[in-house]
Amino acid sequence: MRDKEEFFGILSGIDGSEFSEYAKLVGDFDFSRYVLKINQIPRETEGRTTLILVRVPQIIAGFPPNLFGTPVRRTALEDLLTRKIAARIELLTRYDAEGVSRRRMFIACPGQKILPRSSLVVTEEYIEARIYLDLPVRHGRIAGDAAKEVFFEDLPSIVNATLVYCNLDGVEVGDFISLMEDADQVRQVLPTRGWVGFVADGAMLARAGGSDLPDYDQMVPLSVSEDMAVNLDVPNAGTVRGFGVPNGVTVVLGEVHSGRVDLIRALSTGIYNHIPGDGREMVITVPDAVYVAAEPGRSVQRVDISAFFPQQIGAKDVRQFSSGHAGSCAAQAASAVEALEAGARVLIMDETDSAPEFLAFDARVARLLPGAEKRATPLAMRARQIADELGVSIVVGGSASVAEFIPVADTILRVDGFKVSDVTKEAKAVSIATHQGKPRESDVSGMVEKNRWVVPSSIDPSSGRFDACVDAKDTHSLTFGRSTINLSGIRQLADIYQTRTIGRILYYAKLRYMDEPRPIREILDLIDRDLSTEGLESLTRDLRGDLARPRRYEIAAALNRLDSLRITRAAEG
Numbered sequence: 001m002r003d004k005e006e007f008f009g010i011l012s013g014i015d016g017s018e019f020s021e022y023a024k025l026v027g028d029f030d031f032s033r034y035v036l037k038i039n040q041i042p043r044e045t046e047g048r049t050t051l052i053l054v055r056v057p058q059i060i061a062g063f064p065p066n067l068f069g070t071p072v073r074r075t076a077l078e079d080l081l082t083r084k085i086a087a088r089i090e091l092l093t094r095y096d097a098e099g100v101s102r103r104r105m106f107i108a109c110p111g112q113k114i115l116p117r118s119s120l121v122v123t124e125e126y127i128e129a130r131i132y133l134d135l136p137v138r139h140g141r142i143a144g145d146a147a148k149e150v151f152f153e154d155l156p157s158i159v160n161a162t163l164v165y166c167n168l169d170g171v172e173v174g175d176f177i178s179l180m181e182d183a184d185q186v187r188q189v190l191p192t193r194g195w196v197g198f199v200a201d202g203a204m205l206a207r208a209g210g211s212d213l214p215d216y217d218q219m220v221p222l223s224v225s226e227d228m229a230v231n232l233d234v235p236n237a238g239t240v241r242g243f244g245v246p247n248g249v250t251v252v253l254g255e256v257h258s259g260r261v262d263l264i265r266a267l268s269t270g271i272y273n274h275i276p277g278d279g280r281e282m283v284i285t286v287p288d289a290v291y292v293a294a295e296p297g298r299s300v301q302r303v304d305i306s307a308f309f310p311q312q313i314g315a316k317d318v319r320q321f322s323s324g325h326a327g328s329c330a331a332q333a334a335s336a337v338e339a340l341e342a343g344a345r346v347l348i349m350d351e352t353d354s355a356p357e358f359l360a361f362d363a364r365v366a367r368l369l370p371g372a373e374k375r376a377t378p379l380a381m382r383a384r385q386i387a388d389e390l391g392v393s394i395v396v397g398g399s400a401s402v403a404e405f406i407p408v409a410d411t412i413l414r415v416d417g418f419k420v421s422d423v424t425k426e427a428k429a430v431s432i433a434t435h436q437g438k439p440r441e442s443d444v445s446g447m448v449e450k451n452r453w454v455v456p457s458s459i460d461p462s463s464g465r466f467d468a469c470v471d472a473k474d475t476h477s478l479t480f481g482r483s484t485i486n487l488s489g490i491r492q493l494a495d496i497y498q499t500r501t502i503g504r505i506l507y508y509a510k511l512r513y514m515d516e517p518r519p520i521r522e523i524l525d526l527i528d529r530d531l532s533t534e535g536l537e538s539l540t541r542d543l544r545g546d547l548a549r550p551r552r553y554e555i556a557a558a559l560n561r562l563d564s565l566r567i568t569r570a571a572e573g
Contacts, residue, residue: 004031007151015144019044022135022142033060036151039543041135048135051545054159055128062165067177068122074178075116076257076273080173082107082119083275084162085129086132092154104150106160107131108546112212112280113272113494114180118536118547127163130545178236179281183273184285185234195244196346196393197267197285201229203242204279205262205418212269214279222259225421240282243420245395249383250409252397253427256352259418264350264397265291268492271551289346289395290339290553292450293353295489296328298335301560302567303558304446305333308374324563328355329376334491336379336556340392340447342524344557347386349379351398353491359396360404377442380404385444406430450521451569454559456514458566461507469501472496478503483563490557502558504539504547517568520559524552 005473007029014021024059028038037053041441068074086109107129108119131493134144161167186198203222206215224243232240245267254260270285302320309318313330316323326334336347350357360380383394383405396402405410412427413420463469471479475496478485480503493499505527513526531539536547559565 001028001030001035002206004029004036004152007031007036008148009145013145014142017142019048019135019137019140019142031156033156034163036155040346046569047139049112049132050135051077051543053543054129054131054155054163055126055161056163057126058124061127061163063122063127064165065124067173070181072180072184073177074122076114076177076405077173078117078120078122078276079110080176081122081127081129081162082109082117084168085109085131085158087160088158089131089427094158104136105131105133105154106145108497110212110497110548111495112274112278113269115272115276115494115498116536116549117497118543119545123368124364129158130543131158132545151484176276179276180273182234182236182240183281183284186240187286188231189232190284190286192243193244194247194350195286196247196289196395197245197270198242198282199224199230199245199263199420200240200242200282203281203283205259205266205267205283206279207262207265211547214277219279220259220418222263224276224420225419228420228422242282242387245413246411247393249387249393249405249408250395250411250413251402251405251409251427252395252413252415253399253402253423254299254397255399258415260397260399260415261350261352262418263415263420264348264395265491267395268348271492272494287346287551288344288553290342290344291348291353291491292332292336292339292351293489293491294328294332295326295335296331296355296356296488296562297325298486299324299563299565300326300329300331300334301565302452302569303334303337303560304339304449305330305335306381306390307377307442307444307447308333315367317479320569329358331355332358333376334560337447338556338560339553340390341449341452341521342553344553346393346395348395350396351401354398356401358473359398359401378404380408382442384408385442386447390448450519452520453517453568453570454509454520454523455517455566458511458564459506459514459559459562460564461510468507470507470536472499472503475499478558480506480562481564483541485558485561485563487554487558487561490554493550493554494548497546498550498554501536501547502550505550505555506559506562508539520556525557527555528552 010024014024020043026038026041034054034056034194041050042048068077089105119130136143201224204214204219205222206218208215222225228243229241234240252260252264266280266283267285269289270283271287271289274280300321300323302322303323304319306318358379360378386392396405406427412424414423461468461470463482469481475493476487478487478499509523509527513523
């Protein structure tokens with residue numbers, strides 16, 4: 001292995017040369033306290049961003065094994081160190097002659113949510129950070145002096161400040177990891193309590209407009225009425241007080257600004273752990289919960305939505321419903337069925353993001369209108385059947401539009417000024433059951449069918465001369481081949497890195513598992529298996545530092561919204 005002196009000599013020798021001479025830096029270099037690994041250098045200045053790997057042996061890093069001895073602890077430590085590196089890079093930002101900030105390095109820093117990522121890897125032998133670098137150029141040629149600053153000043157300072165345990169606040173590290181462990185423990189306890197979620201007393205749920213950040217100006221701690229409060233024991237914090245959201249059908253009542261919407265959205269993001277200070281650290285939901293929103297105009301391919309619609313929508317067969325531009329109600333019905341097909345055990349909805357006619361329809365009005373036989377059967381009329389026959393829980397939030405759920409609900413919660421109370425008995429005493437009417441007979445088993453098979457030729461990542469054109473413009477927009485997948489209705493996506501990973505997964509699945517038609521559920525099972533056994537590295541030939549593991553439900557959502565997708569049915573062979 002070459003050493004840092006040789007690295008310095010190479011930089012001196014290529015100073016002022018064509019950019020392509022940077023290729024001489026490819027290889028492993030011993031910098032005494034860490035190893036610098038450069039596997040590939042771009043050929044041209046326009047794409048000069050390159051990935052560098054910084055590997056610090058544990059004999060130098062010195063992180064106690066107990067900090068990463070379990071999967072949840074390892075993920076938490078990797079997440080924290082990634083954030084530390086990102087903060088250190090921010091301090092190293094430089095300004096050009098015009099006062100514009102220039103950041104030569106960056107790492108794929110997460111937001112409020114914690115999940116497995118490829119930005120940093122902790123093992124018993126080493127810690128490896130994967131940092132992206134814009135190789136310095138001046139007038140199109142190698143800027144050797146600037147490159148030396150990066151590799152011999154900036155990088156050593158980052159390593160010393162973030163990847164050496166004795167230079168960190170050990171209490172902060174321990175507290176961060178302990179919080180993640182406590183959250184994970186609550187998530188494991190939920191099924192044993194018969195709950196789909198848990199919300200801690202005092203949780204801060206409000207978010208700043210349009211973001212995932214806490215809204216400190218509107219922060220009101222959630223309070224739980226005494227009659228429904230419970231205590232949970234966790235390994236590190238001791239006892240956590242809050243309330244559980246039971247299995248079955250749960251209605252959350254409240255006006256828009258009562259805290260109801262904040263609670264529903266917090267439950268939907270409770271599938272992830274959150275960083276300290278987020279406010280939702282102890283809002284925990286089972287991993288198989290899916291938030292279902294209305295998405296008018298989305299593409300739908302051969303989904304059985306017959307539980308919600310009569311035999312036809314126009315000329316379209318509802319048992320194999322397809323549309324390039326589905327209406328709001330049909331789109332939400334399809335999204336719910338697709339989530340169940342992927343294995344979801346909980347459906348979460350709120351009237352603010354739903355098609356009113358999908359949630360409920362007042363039977364008093366229905367009797368006064370013609371064409372009842374052609375009208376959709378709303379979720380309120382199917383909720384009890386879905387819960388009882390499929391074992392799928394439903395959590396729905398709203399005000400007047402969810403009244404029709406009350407007769408079939410197991411639990412009814414009310415949110416008023418971020419105060420939560422159980423009003424099940426009170427709500428059941430209000431006689432509205434006669435308003436609901438009798439639902440049309442339907443077999444709901446088709447919602448969890450496994451006979452939607454992907455036609456392999458319909459999954460094409462190529463575009464022009466490129467065999468694979470896969471990238472994410474932002475969290476809710478994924479480019480796949482010649483298609484742009486709109487994921488704006490998928491509210492549980494964590495960040496752009498997760499979306500980017502979904503694109504890589506679709507490409508990976510195409511190459512590895514789509515040599516012949518397969519059921520969607522089977523493809524998702526195979527991907528889950530590979531990610532669990534081989535990690536995110538299995539998705540690409542080259543190492544990447546900008547991947548974050550998604551759930552199978554978001555993968556399925558992206559696949560189902562690909563406009564080129566074609567589905568065949570098992571019965572058709």
